[in-house]
Amino acid sequence: MKCMILQVSHESALRLALRSLKKASIKYSVASSYPIEESLNESSPQKLSVWFFMGGFLVGVMMYALALYSVFDYPLNIAGQPLHHPGFVPAIYVVVILGATLVGALGFFFYAPLLHYDSNRWQEKWGGALLEGGFLLRFEYEEKHKSLVDEILEATGAGVLERDYD
Amino acid sequence: MKVLNTSLSRTEMKSKLLEVNSLTQSWWWRSLFAVSLALTLIFFFGIWKLFTEGVGIWGINRQVNWAFAITNFVWWVGIGHAGTFISAFLLMSRQKWRASINRSAEAMTLIAIACAGLFPILHLGRPLLFFWVIPYPTNFGMWPQLRSSLVWDVLAITSYIILSLVFWYIGLLPDLRSLYEKSKKLSQPLRSSIYRVLSLGWVGDSLQWKLHSQTSMFLAALGIALVVSVHSIVSLDFAIGVEPGWHSTIFPPFFVTGAIFSGFAMVLTLLIPMRHWLKLEGLITCYHLNCIRKLLVVSGLMVAYGYIVEHFFIWYSGHSGELNMQAQRAFGDQAWIYWLMLILNLGLPLIYSRLNAERHLKWMFVLSLLVNVGMWIERYVIVVLSVSADFLPASWMNFKATIYDWIFLFGSIGFFFLLFLLFLRFLPPVSIWEMEELQSESHQR
Numbered sequence: 001m002k003c004m005i006l007q008v009s010h011e012s013a014l015r016l017a018l019r020s021l022k023k024a025s026i027k028y029s030v031a032s033s034y035p036i037e038e039s040l041n042e043s044s045p046q047k048l049s050v051w052f053f054m055g056g057f058l059v060g061v062m063m064y065a066l067a068l069y070s071v072f073d074y075p076l077n078i079a080g081q082p083l084h085h086p087g088f089v090p091a092i093y094v095v096v097i098l099g100a101t102l103v104g105a106l107g108f109f110f111y112a113p114l115l116h117y118d119s120n121r122w123q124e125k126w127g128g129a130l131l132e133g134g135f136l137l138r139f140e141y142e143e144k145h146k147s148l149v150d151e152i153l154e155a156t157g158a159g160v161l162e163r164d165y166d
Numbered sequence: 167m168k169v170l171n172t173s174l175s176r177t178e179m180k181s182k183l184l185e186v187n188s189l190t191q192s193w194w195w196r197s198l199f200a201v202s203l204a205l206t207l208i209f210f211f212g213i214w215k216l217f218t219e220g221v222g223i224w225g226i227n228r229q230v231n232w233a234f235a236i237t238n239f240v241w242w243v244g245i246g247h248a249g250t251f252i253s254a255f256l257l258m259s260r261q262k263w264r265a266s267i268n269r270s271a272e273a274m275t276l277i278a279i280a281c282a283g284l285f286p287i288l289h290l291g292r293p294l295l296f297f298w299v300i301p302y303p304t305n306f307g308m309w310p311q312l313r314s315s316l317v318w319d320v321l322a323i324t325s326y327i328i329l330s331l332v333f334w335y336i337g338l339l340p341d342l343r344s345l346y347e348k349s350k351k352l353s354q355p356l357r358s359s360i361y362r363v364l365s366l367g368w369v370g371d372s373l374q375w376k377l378h379s380q381t382s383m384f385l386a387a388l389g390i391a392l393v394v395s396v397h398s399i400v401s402l403d404f405a406i407g408v409e410p411g412w413h414s415t416i417f418p419p420f421f422v423t424g425a426i427f428s429g430f431a432m433v434l435t436l437l438i439p440m441r442h443w444l445k446l447e448g449l450i451t452c453y454h455l456n457c458i459r460k461l462l463v464v465s466g467l468m469v470a471y472g473y474i475v476e477h478f479f480i481w482y483s484g485h486s487g488e489l490n491m492q493a494q495r496a497f498g499d500q501a502w503i504y505w506l507m508l509i510l511n512l513g514l515p516l517i518y519s520r521l522n523a524e525r526h527l528k529w530m531f532v533l534s535l536l537v538n539v540g541m542w543i544e545r546y547v548i549v550v551l552s553v554s555a556d557f558l559p560a561s562w563m564n565f566k567a568t569i570y571d572w573i574f575l576f577g578s579i580g581f582f583f584l585l586f587l588l589f590l591r592f593l594p595p596v597s598i599w600e601m602e603e604l605q606s607e608s609h610q611r
Contacts, residue, residue, distance in 0.1 A: 034602040035375040052384050070309045087313030097392050098325035105332045108381040112374045114366040127347040133177030
């Protein structure tokens with residue numbers, strides 16, 4: 001199995017290449033400066049929703065525990081206070097949203113994955129290709145797909161940035 | 167109507183937007199920056215004076231002890247609502263026209279909330295102890311009262327500013343990467359290293375874009391839940407009090423619609439000159455301005471409905487304190503403020519409904535300023551006039567603003583514009599990747 005990175009100048013050419021690759025069941029990934037619908041479909045779904053939910057849920061539980069604790073520990077608690085009071089709702093509500101936001105954003109950073117500066121071939125090739133409005137296309141192919149790859153190169157006019165690396 | 171009105175190709179548009187910050191190196195930016203900086207310095211002088219001498223430098227008295235500080239706070243929080251509304255509501259409802267204006271509207275939100283967040287701290291009296299409202303373990307067993315509306319306020323504003331910041335920053339990541347590459351190409355080492363760190367190694371591959379889209383939708387959903395609740399909670403600062411003029415169940419929806427009304431007015435105040443000076447007329451078109459104008463009219467009419475209901479409640483309750491407060495508002499010593507509020511906030515939406523961005527752009531700008539003035543006065547009427555004359559005639563007392571009250575108002579306005587001008591200088595005011603996407607979609611159609 002070999003890898004190839006192409007630089008494609010036009011979106012229509014990219015879509016053409018993606019369709020051919022999809023037809024031949026070849027795995028691919030696209031780097032673009034804006035989301036391209038066809039390329040998004042190839043990514044496997046991640047569990048981001050779980051991060052958002054767990055963030056909200058755990059912070060909500062913690063906040064509720066804090067609210068209950070403050071009923072007992074609050075220094076002005078001289079006459080007793082109800083355990084479950086509507087007055088606790090607004091504070092818990094907004095902090096649940098805050099927890100979901102922060103943990104969800106962490107999930108995004110984790111899965112994306114971000115904070116990997118200049119650590120892969122995408123990063124190295126990015127500037128020249130995408131700043132001018134182009135796209136990077138990476139795919140893995142086998143020997144039997146060689147003719148298809150040639151067809152794609154001819155049809156799209158794509159430039160080969162790197163080929164045959166493992 | 168076309169959302170974009172430009173003959174530029176996608177790549178030309180991208181280059182133009184990457185260059186747009188350089189247009190700030192001109193007379194208008196420098197002049198506005200100088201004025202804003204001067205006002206900000208005056209603001210900081212006021213803060214120093216406040217810290218050294220205490221809240222007595224303001225015109226507050228025994229009866230009116232929130233006055234300008236909380237009026238400014240509520241006004242700034244309100245202005246901060248339009249950005250999240252544009253980002254969250256319009257993203258969820260798939261409104262394409264938001265793409266041109268969401269970045270600057272979100273920046274406006276962040277800066278407005280930062281300005282708002284200063285005032286509750288400044289008016290504490292002992293501002294250096296503001297952290298006591300945060301629940302943290304201390305050795306003197308002090309816990310904030312989580313059922314207090316002031317603690318709700320702190321948590322709501324903190325949550326709102328963090329969510330807005332995260333939403334804005336995640337939306338900015340792809341453009342930060344482009345800015346990094348551009349500054350690297352131009353051999354600008356300082357800028358490129360800053361943009362490089364800020365872009366977090368974004369590459370824009372399929373997985374990142376998919377996650378970016380999912381995260382934006384989740385944050386938008388959370389943003390909607392928060393945008394409605396934050397100003398509702400701010401309104402509860404008043405509504406849970408027993409003061410006439412404050413103790414009203416209409417306050418939460420009334421405050422939220424008022425916030426969106428003033429927020430959209432500020433969006434127009436910023437966008438109309440910005441699109442002209444940054445030559446963005448093809449991207450922020452009259453269509454966008456008319457969309458904002460329509461939302462402004464709708465929210466203005468909802469505010470008008472709030473006024474009607476509030477006055478009906480006062481009359482229908484038959485409560486002598488409420489009736490007296492209303493009489494004082496309408497015919498008391500500062501009645502002109504009340505009538506000015508009604509004229510501005512009831513009249514301006516009606517005038518706005520007759521305007522059109524193609525023909526009345528200058529008027530739209532002038533009226534957007536007046537809406538902001540009207541909404542500040544509305545907050546003044548609620549915060550100050552309501553408590554000037556409450557249950558006990560013996561304690562009635564009018565508020566008289568001092569020079570420091572005005573310094574804090576205009577100083578915070580200067581601070582707001584200073585930060586917004588810095589935003590225009592260093593970050594793209596229009597989302598480049600969303601414009602590319604929009605241009606690509608329009609070509610496909």
